[in-house]
Amino acid sequence: MSIGGFSAPWWFLLLIVVAAVVVGYVLALRARRRRMMRFSNLELLDRVAPRSQGWPRHVPAVLLIVSMLLLTVALAGPTAEQKVPRNRATVMLVIDVSLSMEATDVKPTRIQAAQDAATQFAKGLTPGINLGLVSFAGTATVLVAPTTERRSVVNAIANLKLAQSTATGEGIYAALQAVSGFSAVVGGADGPPPARVVLMSDGKQTVPEDLYAPRGAFTAAEEAKKEQVPISAISFGTNHGTVTIDGREVPVDVDDGSLQEVARLSGGEFYQAGSAEQLKAVYADLGEQIGYETKEADASRPWVVLGTLALIAGAGSALFLGQRLP
Template sequence: MTLPLLGPVSLTGFQHIWWFVLFLVVVAGLVGFYLVVQRSRRRRLQQFANTELLDSVSSKRPSKWRHIPAALLAISLLLCTIALAGPTHDQRLPRNRAVVMLAIDVSQSMRATDVEPNRLAAAQEASKQFVDELTPGINLGVIAYAGTATVLVSPTTNRDASRRAIDNLQVADRTATGEAIFTALSSISTVAAVIGGGDEPPPARIVLFSDGKETAPSNPDNPKGAFTAARTAKDQGVPISTISFGTPNGSVEVNGERVPVPVDSEMMEKVAQLSDGESYTASNIAELNKVYSTLQDQIGYETVRGEATTGWLRLGALVAALAALASLLINRRLPL
């Protein structure tokens, strides 16, 4: 929870839990002492005063509202106790050292018009939107793959280069998914060696976009196959997010004949599973934009534990001020 001017005041963990326990006992002791004093005062009054005469002289008994300042003061002490215990909260921060490789399938099946105007054109439009919305500090690279894989843009924060590369995609024969993954891993290793800024390599991700299964090689478990590459990605700590794009009704014209090219999600799902990544499907550009938006949110930000002491201190000070004000208005004196 975040309050205006107060900042985060969540209770998701403490850095100094023993301080919290200690001061909580102190606050509880003060509250108990206040209750004992009030009861003792009432007993002395009943012991030494003539209640019938007191009722005739005093027109009304003390109001129960007189306890509000003390209650507010106790709450203020509790809030300050929480602050001293070092509360923390989750902070969502943009990544600055991450590396993302966007590998786009440009095989002949991407000419299918089951997605208007065709699969490749729709992929280009959605991919450029993904590039524009990705966190600026992320190093993004672009790979086009068909029978071979080509690095069009090495990982960089220059989004114009990535957009131009996506605009210039051209279809080619066959689909070498495994080679695309190995090429992406090589680019990630190269840029990780020069980024620096930490004791560990920067976090990396491969976004693999395709409409069908691998055709070169025919066996994905071959040394250069997709499944072998996915296992290598897992070993290197690089998850693969796969996007299967298209419908079962896709077809392309080859030598004057219509050849069915239905989307095949099975291989892409297995690639994601083997690499500890996630698999997504999209049958139109609206669904594709939604997938890319989800990936942008996952890739572009990280959740870290942050300090939340300031918000609790401010809240405690505010309640203490309210206690003083209530005491002046109700009891005509400060709650001391």
């Protein structure tokens, strides 16, 4: 039972009462002993006084004091760090569907491995989180607007289609627009819900070629920073991937550098995955980060339970050993 602090520490003043009970019990034992020693006829005392039970006779009192201590701690409101599900967050999953995703350097193919990992991510994400999906190649499409309904996202992931070119910036802008539209609808007194973009790509942006162009990836990442929507960028693939286009083999090396910069500019994190297993591990880590947050939460329940059990045990032992309650 780890404790990070107490929400109502003034309840510890009751420890003065507990200490008084301990002192009173000790004094009562001494007074009883003095009264017994007043008998001059020890043989008669042996016959009329009940036999001493030794240390077991103190068990009920000890359990009562332990119970008081445990319940005092519970009243003081102990808190501890606990993982609490997020219920208002918005996550946009942005997946690259350019032709380079046909590469087989990741088995069976990059796109199939990505679909499997993304599906697992969507199914495992905290139910209260709103999840949306964007696919991008030469253009970007919002396939699913943010929703707590996972079936539509899973179905859309399964039906991803590949196309030419890679417009990473367009994918980011489409996600930001979806987040903005959703926040305008559900935002309340607490403001818009926190949001994040999870971007997975395997190649360098080709449309436009300048990453700092008005619709480029770096410009979009800077816009995400302004809107306080960090981007978790996943670089997926290896440096020896190839695809066949128009009968010729074209190398499609993964582009770590640009995705790392996208994450940095947006205030997010960069992840590298060179296999299907690594991609699933990255998504699992993201699901843990996004789905839960660590907060100081109430941790008094175990103390209440133990205190109550100690109280019951004390009463039971008093009836069993002395045929009376303490």
